[in-house]
Amino acid sequence: MFFIGRNWSPLVEFLADKGVKLLRREQDWYDIAQVCINGHTSNDTYIAHPIYNKDFCDKCGEKTITACPKCKENIRGDHHSPGVVAIGFGYTPPNYCHKCGNPFPWTSEKLDAAKELAELLDELSDVEKEQLKMSLDELVKDGPRTVVATTRFKGIMSKTGPEMAIGFKDILIDLVSETVKKSIWG
Ligand SMILES: [Zn+2]
Ligand SMILES: [Zn+2]
Incomplete structure (x- = not known):
């Protein structure tokens, strides 16, 4: 008992x-x-x-x-958990609220920043900029479209310099899954 x-x-x-x-x-x-x-x-x-x-x-x-x-x-x-002590080890704040599903402020902030960065890429057409911005949302969501978004993101990034991919990495690194990180930034 x-x-x-x-x-x-x-x-x-x-x-x-x-x-x-x-x-x-x-x-x-x-x-x-x-x-x-x-x-x-x-x-x-x-x-x-x-x-x-x-x-x-x-x-x-x-x-x-x-x-x-x-x-x-x-x-x-x-x-x-009983008998397990792990303080501050490897904790990453969640992207979305588990109760209401809304993005947390940091998720919105980082996505907005990444979208602003997308706007600054003069090498891209307006259509490509829009596609890139939509891909960013999907990259972070880690759903069934994430693979599509990853492929599209890499395709669009190949038209910009490697420093741009690093810029996106700095902004998004804590929001995306390990799989996405590996796929995009190696
Ligand atoms: Zn909530
Ligand atoms: Zn802070």
């Missing part, structure tokens, strides 16, 4: 109060992530290790958030 010791209760209540969804027997749960609006992770263990919390980003000075601006659902942080 599963039993929560008496000294667990305050923690469980505290977490529930903070809106943390407790999964499987109260021992396996998602922490909240604190992320700046440019997508720098301030703390992916907002509840468990509040000592690392920051109101403003120490990388870019922007405000940090812990919830989706659209639906107020907490941003999922570190996944706590």
Whole structure:
């Protein structure tokens, strides 16, 4: 029989109060992530290790958030499992809110920046610029059209200098999947 010791209760209540969804027997749960609006992770263990919390980003000075601006659902942080300790290791903020599906501010910001960069490519026709911008959305979504978008992106990039592909890499690197990264930038 599963039993929560008496000294667990305050923690469980505290977490529930903070809106943390407790999964499987109260021992396996998602922490909240604190992320700046440019997508720098301030703390992916907002509840468990509040000592690392920051109101403003120490990388870019922007405000940090812990919830989706659209639906107020907490941003999922570190996944706590019994016996597993992994603090701030390899955490990348999600692109889209798991509750309402809207892009997080950093996703919109980076996509907008990449689209602005696309506009600056004089080597491309207006049609190619539009195709490139549409491909950027699909690259980030990691859906069935991502492969098509990857191929189109590479095709269009072959008409510009390699430094442009690097420019897009710098902007999009945290938004795209490993598969896309490998396919485009090697
Ligand atoms: Zn930042
Ligand atoms: Zn949301």
